[in-house]
Amino acid sequence: MTATNALNKNTAKNTSQNPPIMSDVHAVLKLIETFGSLLVEETKALKKSDFKHVDMLQADKRQYAREYHTLVTRLSERKHEIVQLDMDTREKIVRARTQLTVILNENVKALEDARSSAKRLVDRILEVARRSVTDDSQTNYSAKGKTQAYKSSMLSLSVDTSL
Numbered sequence: 001m002t003a004t005n006a007l008n009k010n011t012a013k014n015t016s017q018n019p020p021i022m023s024d025v026h027a028v029l030k031l032i033e034t035f036g037s038l039l040v041e042e043t044k045a046l047k048k049s050d051f052k053h054v055d056m057l058q059a060d061k062r063q064y065a066r067e068y069h070t071l072v073t074r075l076s077e078r079k080h081e082i083v084q085l086d087m088d089t090r091e092k093i094v095r096a097r098t099q100l101t102v103i104l105n106e107n108v109k110a111l112e113d114a115r116s117s118a119k120r121l122v123d124r125i126l127e128v129a130r131r132s133v134t135d136d137s138q139t140n141y142s143a144k145g146k147t148q149a150y151k152s153s154m155l156s157l158s159v160d161t162s163l
Contacts, residue, residue, distance in 0.1 A: 021081040021082065024075055024078070025082075025085070025089060027071055028068075028072065028075060028096075029092065029093070029096050031064065031067055031068055031071060032068070032096045032097065032099070032100045033096070034064065035061075035068055035100065036099065036100050036103045038057060038060055038064060039106075039107045040103060040107075041053075042057050042107060042110075043106055043107045043110045045057070046107075046110040046113070046114045049114070049117075
C-alpha cells in the first residue's frame, strides 16, 4: 500500500467520524449570528425594562449557549483542520467571534444596569416603608425609666431584597 493510499484511507476514516470542517464552521457562524441577534434583542428589552420579554427569551438563550459551547468545543478539537482553512474563512470566524464578544459585553452591562436599577427601586421602597411605620406619638422609656416620645422610634420591618 502506498503512502498516498494510506493517507486517503485515513482521510476517509476521519471524514466518516467527523463531519467536514466546513459544515461545523458554517454551523458556528450561523449560531453566532442567531445567538447575537437574541442577545441584542434581550439588551434592548433590558434597556426598556421589558422584563416579561427578557424572561421569554431565557429558554432560547440557554439553548443557544449550550449549542455554542458544544460547537466551539468540537471545533477546538479540530485545530489542525482549522489551520488548513483558507484565510478568508478563518478571518470570518474571528470577526464573528469578536462581534459576539462585543454583543455579550453590552448584554452583561445591560443586565448589571437592570439589576442595580431594581436594587435601587427596592431600597427606595424599603426606605419609604420604614418611614411610614414610624409612629410620632410612640412612647419610649429613657435609661432612668421616664417616658419620652420621639420620631426616630421605628417598628421592625424586614423584606427579602434578593433579586
